[in-house]
Amino acid sequence: MRSRSRSIGLRALLIALAFTLSIAPGLAQQRQPSDPDAQPSGYVIGPEDVLDIAVWNNDKISRAVPVRPDGKISLPLLNDVQAAGLTPVQLRQALTQALTTFVPNPEVSVIVREVHSVKVTVIGQVKLPGRYELKSRATVLDLLAMAGGFTDYAARDSIVVLRQEGATTRRIPFEFDKLTAKSGAKNGGQENFCVAPGDIILVP
Structure with missing residues (x-):
């Protein structure tokens, strides 16, 4: 009886382990991006900088965009958005507010990929x-x-x-x-x- 119980317990453990391994990749893909506020927020964006704009679970809006000489960036749905003169955190807040009209509860991150304005x-x-x-x-x-x-x-x-x-x-x-x-x-x-x-x- 003890041997049979151990066999059943081992089989259940293996099934649980296999199930965990099968869903792990899906859980990793569903994990939201890290807090965008973790990056230094004191830098002020300027013309010719290149920004990474990421909207969680929305690949059509997420993209790398250059800041034009007039200080604006172009994004789907929003068209032209003022970026120069703002910190990444301030731009993230502005984009989040503007996107609420089109996307429910948007999660936005802004990262300065390349600095060319200084x-x-x-x-x-x-x-x-x-x-x-x-x-x-x-x-x-x-x-x-x-x-x-x-x-x-x-x-x-x-x-x-x-x-x-x-x-x-x-x-x-x-x-x-x-x-x-x-x-x-x-x-x-x-x-x-x-x-x-x-x-x-x-x-x-």
């Missing part, structure tokens, strides 16, 4: 003047290094960062020698601040 220009007395596309945060020193450093005629204490703020252009002095001096930081010298999209670094 560009800074370095001009003047540097070895490699030009416009540089940044993939991550960078400082004035980083940009000067990317531009190959100074020429022999550079006025290193007269560098200016031109930053557009609305209709006005702000001039931010950058005194290289104060920053690199050993006592500069202790005496409240020049700070190596981060550049912003659209900045122009002028080295006279």
Whole structure:
């Protein structure tokens, strides 16, 4: 009797295991995507960036889209949607609200696949003047290094960062020698601040 009971129990265990293995792939496919808010939300989307828009269980809307020069993206049902100037979280919220008219309880995620909108220009007395596309945060020193450093005629204490703020252009002095001096930081010298999209670094 004990042997027969063990045989029945083993058979039931094998059947249960086979059933679990048979439905596991289906469960994996039905699993919803991870929380889109888990990605860094501080980045502000700009023109020429490429975004991954995913709507759960809706392949017709989900796609990779570029941000046009006018700051908008094009999606089925919604047509043109403003994306530039928003963070991924803000755009996700806007798309979720807009899609409720067409899709019941839409689950939307927005991921920045490619960054192309952060560009800074370095001009003047540097070895490699030009416009540089940044993939991550960078400082004035980083940009000067990317531009190959100074020429022999550079006025290193007269560098200016031109930053557009609305209709006005702000001039931010950058005194290289104060920053690199050993006592500069202790005496409240020049700070190596981060550049912003659209900045122009002028080295006279």
